[in-house]
Structure formats: structure tokens, C-alpha cells
Amino acid sequence: MKRIAMALLVAASCNAWADEASYKVVDELLSLTPTARSLEGMRREFDTQMQGMISTTSQGKQAEALTAEQRAVAARFSAQVGKLFDEHLAWDKVKPVARKVYLENFSEAELSELVVFYKTPLGQAMLAKMPTVTESLTRSIRDQLQLLLPKLDRAGQQFQREFGQASASDKTGATDK
The missing domain is CATH 1.20.5 (Single alpha-helices involved in coiled-coils or other helix-helix interfaces)
Incomplete structure (x- = not known):
């Protein structure tokens, strides 16, 4: 019984070591790729889109033409949405998901080779x-x-016409044999 427990303990520690080694390789790979920078760019683009949406909502009025209350509502909304974006799509939230995706799709050896390649x-x-x-x-x-x-669209319309005609034929008693 002690031998089995010892074997399980050794196996578990080897797995933990392998996982840690894999995480290190994935983390190095992620540091070489523009994933985190892409998220930052997405955030900036999102902020720009939010400002555009607020402008559209304000019915084309320039920011100066908005009332103080409208500007405050828009600022609160923008901050609220930005906070939600940060809570769910910040790098510290996405990194574990990225790690998992890489580990599910690449072996540790492949990840190591990718690291070497991306450094060239x-x-x-x-x-x-x-x-x-x-x-x-x-x-x-x-x-x-x-x-x-x-x-x-044309193919879909043709299908509907032909299908409708086939259905009409069935209703009049014609059958395929």
C-alpha cells in the first residue's frame, strides 16, 4: 500500500513539474506574440467605437452641444462599459484561456520549437x-x-419555388413512385 501511495505521489509530482514546464514555455511564447498588445488595441478601438456610438445616440450633436447631464451620462456609460471590458477581456483574464488553448493544441516540444522560431x-x-x-x-x-x-439568394428563391411546386403537386394527388 505504501508503494502504491509513493508511486502516486511521484507521478503527481512529475505531472505538476510537467505542467509547470509547459506553462513556462507557453508564457514565453505568449510574451513573443502580440496577443496582449492586440487586446490593448482592441480596447482602444472599443473606446473609439463607444465614442462613436455615444455621438450617434446624441443625434449628431457635437460634444459641446450636449448638456452637462448628457455628457455625465455618456461618461458614466463609457466608464461602465470600459470597466466591464477590463473585467472580462484584460490580459490577466485572457492569459489563462490562451494558455489552455495553446496547451490543448500543441505539445510542449512544439511550443518550444515555436518559441525558437519566433525569436528568429x-x-x-x-x-x-x-x-x-x-x-x-x-x-x-x-x-x-x-x-x-x-x-x-437566387438559389434559395429557386429552391422555394421548386419546393412549393413539389408540395402543390402532392396536394393534387400526384405522387412519386
């Missing part, structure tokens, strides 16, 4: 250019979807 000039170039590449791909896909949507 090519890895740094990739990290620097990926946001632009991703944005360009997203824009291109969105453009393709805009071309596709009318075709999907």
Missing part, C-alpha cells in the same frame, strides 16, 4: 506581418461573400 528574424517578421495578412484575408473573404450572397 523570420519569426519576428511573421509576427509583425500576420495582423496585416489576417486583415487582408478577412477583407478578401468578405468581398467574396458579397459576390456570393446574391447567388445564394
Whole structure:
């Protein structure tokens, strides 16, 4: 019984050590990637969008044309939403999720190799250019979807017509055999 307990204790400590080593590798990887900076950028963009939304809500009035009470309400709302954003999407909240995602999708060896790669000039170039590449791909896909949507709409209308005709045929007693 003591041997089993000792074996379990050793296995558990090895697992804890492996987890700690994996966390260290993931943390190093995350420090090399722009994930935290991206969240900061999202926050700035969010603040800008909030200001735009407040401007729209104020029916196009310039900030100077708002009453003191309206400005106070807008400031409270902006602060409240910013606080919610920080409570849920601040790096200290997202980092454990990012860790988990990386650990679920990469082995420790793969993570270590990614760290080595991202430290190279090519890895740094990739990290620097990926946001632009991703944005360009997203824009291109969105453009393709805009071309596709009318075709999907026509196909859907054709389906509805044919389906309706098939349903009408069934009601008149015609059957497929």
C-alpha cells in the first residue's frame, strides 16, 4: 500500500513539474506574440467605437452641444462599459484561456520549437506581418461573400419555388413512385 501511495505521489509530482514546464514555455511564447498588445488595441478601438456610438445616440450633436447631464451620462456609460471590458477581456483574464488553448493544441516540444522560431528574424517578421495578412484575408473573404450572397439568394428563391411546386403537386394527388 505504501508503494502504491509513493508511486502516486511521484507521478503527481512529475505531472505538476510537467505542467509547470509547459506553462513556462507557453508564457514565453505568449510574451513573443502580440496577443496582449492586440487586446490593448482592441480596447482602444472599443473606446473609439463607444465614442462613436455615444455621438450617434446624441443625434449628431457635437460634444459641446450636449448638456452637462448628457455628457455625465455618456461618461458614466463609457466608464461602465470600459470597466466591464477590463473585467472580462484584460490580459490577466485572457492569459489563462490562451494558455489552455495553446496547451490543448500543441505539445510542449512544439511550443518550444515555436518559441525558437519566433525569436528568429523570420519569426519576428511573421509576427509583425500576420495582423496585416489576417486583415487582408478577412477583407478578401468578405468581398467574396458579397459576390456570393446574391447567388445564394437566387438559389434559395429557386429552391422555394421548386419546393412549393413539389408540395402543390402532392396536394393534387400526384405522387412519386
